[in-house]
Amino acid sequence: MSAHIPAIIVRDLVKTYEVPERDPGLLAAIRSLFRRRVRAIHAVSGVSFTIQPGEVVGFLGPNGAGKTTTLKMLTGLLHPTSGEALVFGYVPARREPAFLRRITLVMGNRNQLQWDLPALDSFELIRAIYRLPPAEFRATRDELIDLLEVGDLVRKPVRNLSLGERMKMEIIGALLHRPQALFLDEPTLGLDVTMQRRIRAFVAEYNRRTGATVLLTSHYMADVEALCRRVIVIHHGRVLFDGPLSALVDQFAAYRKLIVTLAESGADLKGFGEVLAHDGLRYTLRVPKAMAPAITARLLAEAPVADLMVEEPPIDDVIEQVFAVGTPR
Known part of the structure; x- marks a missing residue:
């Protein structure tokens, strides 16, 4: 993709949930069966930004700001209420196979690998899902195992690994198909300082080697400082700031x-x-x-x-x- 064509385009993206409401008590419960009352919750309220190929961008905000909701819309897990999102020209909500082969989502509090099997077995399953050529798959798998220094761990059942070791395996599994866009939602959540540094170094190296676009959310500002020259800050579902990290300090300090x-x-x-x-x-x-x-x-x-x-x-x-x-x- 040309560097002049954005990898990610987001225009006035909105996600609204309808939450049922009722007063306490039996009578109110019966009344709600016939007259349902709902309240609109605006998780994302008109977010707009563009990200160029190869950029590593920090996506910041407090809990409930709309970060994870936005990432889920950009990966097609959620449909937006209104607005537009394009990733490499694809509409994420359509979940086209060609789109899914170009992206990955890593969530620090979610597991995709089989708990009772060695990671190597789960990697084989991922190879089959993406229909990766065996030689290409093995080369990528071995390169990632070497980069993350887990050669002595991939044959252990995932349940026997530490949190940091499991996170490394999850990242390898997410990158076996060599995605061009990485959506990382708290990838170092709960890890010790040493493991956080190793994950950060790996993401930086993957970006350098492949030119992948990275959108990163994290509550650990060390992640953002180490990886991101640009940050997008959202609060209450709206963009508060979009620009260089240094400019954020100048504007708000x-x-x-x-x-x-x-x-x-x-x-x-x-x-x-x-x-x-x-x-x-x-x-x-x-x-x-x-x-x-x-x-x-x-x-x-x-x-x-x-x-x-x-x-x-x-x-x-x-x-x-x-x-x-x-x-x-």
């Missing part, structure tokens, strides 16, 4: 940290900002973002500064601020 080392003792820095930490001649101040340049200039002019660094807040704090801005009052 409310403060900066100043790390100041003094050349001599005796200076009082309380008037320059909120003192977060003080250790000998080293101070950590928090100042409003808009005032950071002026306060930095004042410090250099009025205090015996030996060293000064300006730090952006942690990305987790920025995301929390984004969600706060997007919450209706």
